[in-house]
Amino acid sequence: MNYYPLVKPLLFQLDAETSHYLTLKLLNIAHQCGLDRVLNPPIMTKPLMVMGLEFANPVGLAAGLDKNGDYIDSLAGLGFGSIEIGTVTPRPQAGNPKPRLFRLPSHNAIINRMGFNNQGVDYLLQQVTASQYKGVLGINIGKNFDTPIEQATEDYLICLRKAYQAASYITINISSPNTKNLRQLQQGDEIKKLLSALKEEQQTLQQQHNKYTPLVVKIAPDLNDDEIQHIASLLMEFSIDGVIATNTTIDRSAIQGHVFADEAGGLSGTPVKQQATYVVSRLADELQGKLAIIAAGGIMNTADAQEKLAAGADLVQIYSGLIFKGPNLVHEIMQGL
Ligand SMILES: Cc1cc2nc3c(=O)[nH]c(=O)nc-3n(C[C@H](O)[C@H](O)[C@H](O)COP(=O)(O)O)c2cc1C
Numbered sequence: 396m397n398y399y400p401l402v403k404p405l406l407f408q409l410d411a412e413t414s415h416y417l418t419l420k421l422l423n424i425a426h427q428c429g430l431d432r433v434l435n436p437p438i439m440t441k442p443l444m445v446m447g448l449e450f451a452n453p454v455g456l457a458a459g460l461d462k463n464g465d466y467i468d469s470l471a472g473l474g475f476g477s478i479e480i481g482t483v484t485p486r487p488q489a490g491n492p493k494p495r496l497f498r499l500p501s502h503n504a505i506i507n508r509m510g511f512n513n514q515g516v517d518y519l520l521q522q523v524t525a526s527q528y529k530g531v532l533g534i535n536i537g538k539n540f541d542t543p544i545e546q547a548t549e550d551y552l553i554c555l556r557k558a559y560q561a562a563s564y565i566t567i568n569i570s571s572p573n574t575k576n577l578r579q580l581q582q583g584d585e586i587k588k589l590l591s592a593l594k595e596e597q598q599t600l601q602q603q604h605n606k607y608t609p610l611v612v613k614i615a616p617d618l619n620d621d622e623i624q625h626i627a628s629l630l631m632e633f634s635i636d637g638v639i640a641t642n643t644t645i646d647r648s649a650i651q652g653h654v655f656a657d658e659a660g661g662l663s664g665t666p667v668k669q670q671a672t673y674v675v676s677r678l679a680d681e682l683q684g685k686l687a688i689i690a691a692g693g694i695m696n697t698a699d700a701q702e703k704l705a706a707g708a709d710l711v712q713i714y715s716g717l718i719f720k721g722p723n724l725v726h727e728i729m730q731g732l
Pocket of ligand 1: 457458459460462481482496505507509511535568571613641642643662663664665667691692693694712713714715716
């Protein structure tokens with residue numbers, strides 16, 4: 396039963412962040428009462444192997460919706476083929492002052508400048524341990540806002556070490572626009588230093604835990620062709636396992652004139668769709684199947700997901716689509732694929 400059209404007008408009356416947490420809490424309550432098994436459509440599986448992991452289907456949850464891993468089991472009930480939690484940082488942090496989340500329903504878009512609000516990697520791991528979920532779980536890691544950018548590698552290493560065993564794969568987020576200078580890590584020698592340190596640590600951890608946890612790098616849509624090429628060649632050089640394209644954009648051309656157009660932060664949803672697909676296709680050309688490509692950006696229906704797969708993606712992820720289309724979206728996309 397698709398109840399979202401009934402609930403959505405009420406949720407959209409509330410301020411965006413209140414509505415976000417209320418929705419997740421309701422989802423949790425429905426899960427705890429077993430009501431979600433009645434309300435949610437049957438989960439559709441279409442298993443596929445990517446990065447040596449078996450995904451139940453190609454439609455995953457993108458990072459940022461469940462930053463602390465508080466809602467893993469309830470979200471799993473929506474039928475995702477994978478769930479990515481985080482971004483998590485070594486220490487808890489409050490994120491940016493509110494308001495920091497804006498909905499633009501006329502554009503199926505969101506602007507956020509949350510700033511990695513999260514309860515820290517230790518808390519997130521407790522939540523993972525407490526969950527019953529057995530599917531593919533990505534843990535997305537970042538750096539604390541007050542860690543100098545020159546010491547960012549150490550923050551990623553702390554999170555990698557702690558999350559390695561629990562994660563199916565680890566995403567290295569170097570593309571959020573809401574942590575000062577973070578996206579600098581996508582450039583020049585910075586990315587080289589970071590990838591080489593993380594890859595070396597992955598090898599040590601593999602021996603220690605007798606388990607290989609793939610590393611995935613998440614990039615921005617606002618990269619030019621040379622930058623995409625540079626990143627792609629380093630991803631191959633360091634044998635990184637996958638790439639997520641893309642994070643939110645700082646480009647506002649698609650929402651010119653909107654009352655929120657000048658709000659700082661990352662723009663997601665339909666306005667980022669085309670550029671995200673372009674980045675996926677450039678990556679597919681450069682990588683020639685050597686790395687997995689996970690596409691995110693503006694997927695609102697089956698056709699949008701198909702566009703990303705046709706551009707060369709192995710898997711897709713959704714975030715904004717869930718806010719505008721509701722929890723049946725995974726099922727709807729899967730039916731059409
Ligand atoms: C409110 C919000 C918070 C987000 N937080 C994160 C985050 O913590 N880490 C991350 O890698 N991406 C984050 N993202 C980006 C999404 O994971 C996704 O890459 C992006 O929104 C594009 O997909 P979409 O158009 O389906 O939303 C966030 C997006 C939104 C809307």
